[in-house]
Amino acid sequence: MKNPKEENDLMEKIVSLCKRRGFVFPGSEIYGGFAGTYDWGHLGVALKRNVIDAWTKAMQDHRNMTFLDSSIFTSGKVWEASGHVSGFSDPLVICNVCKEKSRADHLLENAGIRADEKLSELEINKIFDNNRNKIKCPKCGNKDFGQIRASNLLATSNLGMLDSKEDQVYLRGETAQGIFINYKNVLDTGFVSIPFGIAQIGKAFRNEISPRQFLFRKREFEQMEMQYFSHPNEAMDNYEAWKKERMEYYKKLGINSKRLRFKPHENLVFYAKAACDIEYEFSFGWNELEGIHYRGDYDLTQHQKFSGVDMRFYDEETKEKYIPHIVETSVGVDRTVLMVLCDAYCEDKLGESERVVLKFLPKLAPVICAVSPLLKNKPELVEYANTKVYAPLKAEFGRVAWDDNGNIGKRYRRQDEIGTPFCIVVDFDTLEDDTVTIRDRDTGEQERVKTDNLKNYIKEKIS
Ligand code: ATP
DSSP: OOOHHHHHHHHHHHHHHHHHTTSEEETTGGGTOOTTOEEEOHHHHHHHHHHHHHHHHHHHTSTTEEEEOOOSEEOHHHHHHHTHHHHOEEEEEEBTTTOOEEEHHHHHHHTTOOOOTTSOHHHHHHHHHHTGGGOOOTTTOOOOBOOOEEEEOOOEEOTTOOSTTSOOEEEOSOSHHHHHHHHHHHHHTTSOOSSEEEEEEEEEEOOOSSOBTTTTBOSEEEEEEEEEEEOTTTHHHHHHHHHHHHHHHHHHTTOOGGGEEEEEOSSOOTTOSEEEEEEEEETTEEEEEEEEEEEETHHHHHHHHHHOOOOOEEETTTTEEEOOEEEEEEEEHHHHHHHHHHHHEEEEEETTEEEEEEOOOGGGOSOSEEEEESOTTOHHHHHHIIIIIIHHHHHHHSOEEEOOSSOHHHHHHHHHHTTOSEEEEEOHHHHHHSEEEEEETTTOOEEEEEGGGHHHHHHHHHO
16 A cells, blocks of 8 residues: 555656656646646657557447547537536635635545535535535645635637627537537448447547646546447447446556456436446546446437437338437546556566666557667667668557667666667677567566567567
8 A cells, every 4th residue: 555655756756757758748838837738748649649549449349430530619509508518517616825726526535525526516515514624725724715616617719709799619628529419420421320339539628627637637638439329228238338348448458457447426417327437546546537428318319409400310120210329438548648657657676776667568658669789889780770670660660769879778778767668689699690689678588589570579569
């Protein structure tokens, strides 16, 4: 069991490693930072892409899955219909002493008071008021707070708002609404019929009151969402099937299964038929990674009501007309990346030396292998490493690094720290027998492999 100091230390170490090695930089840093935003560096872009590719592949494996890329800007009506304009809010409370803004449910949680985030505003207010003497401001430690008020999470924009009569425009608060409003378009293309899924990856924006825990809660983030449209009689089975599939998916991604669990929602929103989260045990505790919701016909019914468009599906065979029921799986790219980083981070001892290593599954690693000539001042080694090893591997895999700086031990440590699974070294024997040394990141073991076999060797490890 880690103590709170160790937990903070671990997160600080990850944040610092991410900046130092070019995974993630704080947003607008030269202007003092901009809360809730981060910029992705070279390695972060690669890690994020691998996470996205893994999710895309898992969705593509379904024959009846389609993909969509809908706009970030949408008509304001979309968010009125969805209920986000009136009801998408967090309980905001301001410290009367230092003016720090916090989420009331998070303060309750910090004080060890159970406050399920799905509780109604009224219920949170009541619990907060009954416990005011136990709740401290995280910034100044005082216990003097104002009243709780609802703070809307939708980020607004003045795009196209030439006069006040025009509708308010929003940046999307989730990608799902783009899927609901295109469901008829997708169906009309004739490629799919019920049951089928629409999967989408894209940016979402939320006015989070207190963005925190690095990539966990950002104001601009990316979501990977899938909505599965079923006959009402089949939707519950599909919900169970998706739950199972999504948990298996994380295990196959190499995530420690002891740190994954389902958490059923205790307080279902009125339209939901069933809902749970997949939680991961971050260093700051168990928290939602992905939401899996059986949403009934709520979303399509709402859009039917507001747009006047008939959202029913007509089954030619049974002559039945109905609004499909929806099962949703929804996860953040950023949150997944944070989980992958936390899960991979390790400090261990290899031989005599201590090291920091990111034990990514090879297919997620931003750099799949690093190529080194044993000595950088020996032109024959450099030439061989460059033309016979680096160039063909780079053409095949893209994410291949050239590393000839410092001694071999230092190169290994540097690659361990960014999670490179294989370091390939070209030495004098290579010039004789066309074999190279491949050193394994996790065990430190080395083996000789024929230069011609390198591509296949690595392909096998990634698959
Ligand atoms: P939370 O309770 O953590 O605020 P939520 O229940 O509001 O999350 P959903 O609206 O269900 O989250 O969003 C689906 C997924 O999108 C979440 O499981 C999470 O992975 C991701 N996500 C949501 N908000 C953020 C955020 N502010 N920053 C990063 N990822 C987020």
